[in-house]
Amino acid sequence: MPELNPILAEAPRENETGDMSRLLHSFFRWTGDEPAVTWIITRGRITIMKSQRIISPAPGTTPAAFTTILKPEAFSEISFSRWGINTGMSQPRPVVLSGPSGAGKSTLLKRLMKEFEDVFGLSVSHTTRKPRPGEVDGTDYHFVMRDKMERCIKAGEFLEHAEFSGNLYGTSKWAVKAVQEQNRICILDVDLQGVKNIKTTTINPIYISVQPPSLQILETRLRGRQTETEDAIQRRLHTARQDMEMSKEQGMFDEVIVNDDLEEAYLKLKDLLKEEIQKAESIRK
Numbered sequence: 489m490p491e492l493n494p495i496l497a498e499a500p501r502e503n504e505t506g507d508m509s510r511l512l513h514s515f516f517r518w519t520g521d522e523p524a525v526t527w528i529i530t531r532g533r534i535t536i537m538k539s540q541r542i543i544s545p546a547p548g549t550t551p552a553a554f555t556t557i558l559k560p561e562a563f564s565e566i567s568f569s570r571w572g573i574n575t576g577m578s579q580p581r582p583v584v585l586s587g588p589s590g591a592g593k594s595t596l597l598k599r600l601m602k603e604f605e606d607v608f609g610l611s612v613s614h615t616t617r618k619p620r621p622g623e624v625d626g627t628d629y630h631f632v633m634r635d636k637m638e639r640c641i642k643a644g645e646f647l648e649h650a651e652f653s654g655n656l657y658g659t660s661k662w663a664v665k666a667v668q669e670q671n672r673i674c675i676l677d678v679d680l681q682g683v684k685n686i687k688t689t690t691i692n693p694i695y696i697s698v699q700p701p702s703l704q705i706l707e708t709r710l711r712g713r714q715t716e717t718e719d720a721i722q723r724r725l726h727t728a729r730q731d732m733e734m735s736k737e738q739g740m741f742d743e744v745i746v747n748d749d750l751e752e753a754y755l756k757l758k759d760l761l762k763e764e765i766q767k768a769e770s771i772r773k
């Protein structure tokens with residue numbers, strides 16, 4: 489990665505959409521790149537989108553709204569702040585982990601985050617389900633009432649949301665942003681509806697499915713966890729059957745990990761993510 493360019497000292501102030509041509513010209517001369525570009529500035533951060541033509545956002549346009557406007561033609565994104573640069577090339581991609589309830593997603597994630605504590609960050613979802621013993625509000629989930637969550641969904645605050653086993657679950661845009669602003673690999677643990685909905689967004693993650701070796705073993709694990717009522721177990725197993733079928737669909741996931749032996753599954757996950765881990769580590773140096 490090239491050295492930090494001194495022109496960044498001139499980065500404009502919050503919400504400023506003034507003449508950026510000099511700044512951009514120096515930046516692209518420095519990177520050797522000459523695309524048509526457009527940009528948005530918020531909280532000292534400038535996001536430059538390479539696109540077919542220049543679109544200037546109105547002052548005060550939020551990055552989320554702007555990304556939506558630009559989506560069809562943006563093919564790359566470069567963002568930098570007064571403190572550092574991340575190019576679209578080197579920024580690690582988020583990771584979406586999905587799979588039936590009880591397949592072992594959280595178990596694998598906890599291990600990954602323990603081994604690479606500064607590299608990964610979990611996107612903390614919102615849910616209307618009740619906390620399980622030991623679950624901490626704001627760490628495991630944001631536990632909220634349904635009416636509040638529905639209002640936030642209507643207000644456009646969620647990247648995706650789904651109804652799962654009688655409860656609402658969702659990823660807020662803020663949850664992903666909070667992790668990415670720390671230059672960490674953002675992990676999203678979502679159900680299959682979440683996967684489909686995320687595919688309509690611009691976050692461009694790696695999609696990994698964690699599957700149990702069989703439905704019988706899944707049931708044993710779900711029961712062994714002792715977190716669900718009999719009714720909830722039955723509903724989760726019903727959804728799991730569909731999930732296990734869908735995960736085989738061509739193009740749904742980049743990789744499928746069968747979590748039989750935990751150690752082997754973990755090594756496979758680590759291997760799949762090694763390039764992203766390297767990117768995140770080099771950005772953090």
Ligand SMILES: Nc1ncnc2c1ncn2[C@@H]1O[C@H](COP(=O)(O)OP(=O)(O)OP(=O)(O)O)[C@@H](O)[C@H]1O
Nearest residue numbers: 588589590591592593594595709713747748749750
């Ligand atoms: N490879 C494995 N072998 C045996 N038990 C496992 C294995 N992986 C996970 N488990 C156990 O299975 C149970 C379910 O795992 P976990 O809670 O990680 O699943 P999950 O996919 O995150 O479920 P949910 O989607 O409901 O959050 C846990 O009790 C966990 O200890």
Ligand SMILES: Nc1nc2c(ncn2[C@@H]2O[C@H](COP(=O)(O)O)[C@@H](O)[C@H]2O)c(=O)[nH]1
Nearest residue numbers: 589613649650652657658659677678679682
């Ligand atoms: N679409 C979304 N699914 C989510 C989200 N957070 C979690 N989940 C999925 O829900 C089920 C059940 O989770 P549990 O904690 O009640 O066992 C599981 O498959 C998760 O992957 C979310 O934000 N969006």
